[in-house]
Amino acid sequence: MRFTLRQLQVFVAVAQHESVSRAAQSLALSQSATSTSLTELERQSDCQLFDRAGKRLALNALGRQLLPEAVALLDQAREIERLLGGKSGYGSLNVGATLTVGNYLATLLIGSFMQQHPECRVKLQVHNTAHVVQQIAHYELDLGLIEGDCQHPDIEVQPWVEDELVVFCAPQHPLARRGSASLEELTHEAWILREQGSGTRLTFDQAMRHHPRNLNIRLELEHTEAIKRAVESGLGIGCISRLALRDAFRRGSLMPVETPQLDLRRQFYFIWHRQKYQTAAMREFLEQCRALTAGVSRSDQIVLPSIV
Template sequence: MRFTLRQLQVFVAVAKHESVSRAGQSLALSQSAASTSLSELERQSDCQLFDRAGKRLILNALGQQLLPQAVALLDQAREIEQLLNGKSGFGSLEVGATLTVGNYLATLLIGSFMQRHPECRVKLQVHNTAHVVQQVAHYELDLGLIEGDCQHPDIEVQPWVEDELVVFCAPQHPFARSGQASLEELTREAWVLREQGSGTRLTFDQAMRHHPTPLNIRLELEHTEAIKRAVESGLGISCISRLALRDAFRRGSLVAVETPQLDLTRQFYFIWHKQKYQTAAMREFLELCRELTAGISRSDEIILPSIA
């Protein structure tokens, strides 16, 4: 076998960073050492894996074919190393979650997982759906927990648990007295909504797509907590997951507004790259997530164990 694992590490890092110098930095190698490693891989195989565009190195067709296999082989090599070192093989896990899942579920799920496998190093990144999908597609994350639609051809999508958005307002708002609103009434209000690219915004826009009157969108914010504070302050009404509003509804600081004319149901999903090798940590984490949400019909009914 003419190639080495180190050469494959450098290849994957260059593919990710599109730069030999940044790839070297990520692997604690000098630019010269990284460049030599990549050159040797291409020379020994008598092939070219990148197209050079100025200072950028962009994967060519052969490089794109090699990348998922190289990532899978390196993942397997890390598991073998863990086992040879007398460990369980749960080396590391990198999870991406969208904001609702990340803020209200993922931390406790990861906490439960780490209680079972304290030797595993876990990283959680929280972004909107579009960003998590992009990271999974580029092998920057092992798996994602998302609340939006994913049509990427390279990504496996599996349903997890159902979620529902709900329109809500401040206690002093007229809707709080009636507890419901028609489409016509909703269009007369000022709105505070999630940003474009988020799963929450996509579900809301799809629910409103048949209504011809444009909404008065006063604010677009990236964080659900900021949206809740804005609505509490009287800046408008909003629509986010019931999961994110459980505590506020119990306290009475925000009030649910039922909207029978709108379908605000959606699904939470697991996603991972179709060609990515599923490590033991990935398989165990997915199993734990399914176990802790078994028998649940909607996300706001989930009660996760506290982390001791």
């Protein structure tokens, strides 16, 4: 063969970072060694894989074609290395999750997975939907658990479990006594909402799209816990997943406000790159996620695993 696995590893890192220096840092190599490895790969193959614009390197058509093949080959090589080293089980798993899934489901799911497979190195990154989709598209994650829409042509999307948002308020709020509100009443309230780009905000905006009156959005926050604290403090009303609110509803620190005129249902999804090699760890983790939600109609009904 005209290439080595190290050369492919350098190629993938440069493709992901679009920079030799950042790729070198991620691989713990010197910048000169990284640059030499990439140059040798292109010279030996008599081809160019990047378009150079100053210090920025962008994949050309051939590079984009090579990238998924290189990522898959490196994943398989790592599994072969483990087998040759006498190590059974799983190597590593890099999961991305959106905030609701990450904070209220993924951490416990990963904890349960690691208890069963302590040899596996697992990483969890929690971001909004747009960021997780971008990471999957650039092969920076093995698997994504998201709560928003994904229309990326290179990404496989599979439904997982249904979720539902709910409008909520503080116990002392006038809507708490009634337990429900009309659209007209909602337009007069101050709102504490998630930021643009989050799956939660997308679902809320879609539910309100047929009701064009402007809302009084007092705060936009990136974290569900911050929204809950702001609503508890009486700054306004909010709308996030029932899953994130079920403990607060049980305690009575927050109160649901039913909105029959709004359809706040949505879906949680699994996503991965269509050309990503599915490792044994990916397949096992997906099976555990599906087993957890078997027979469950909505996310807040999930019985979460206990981590001892």
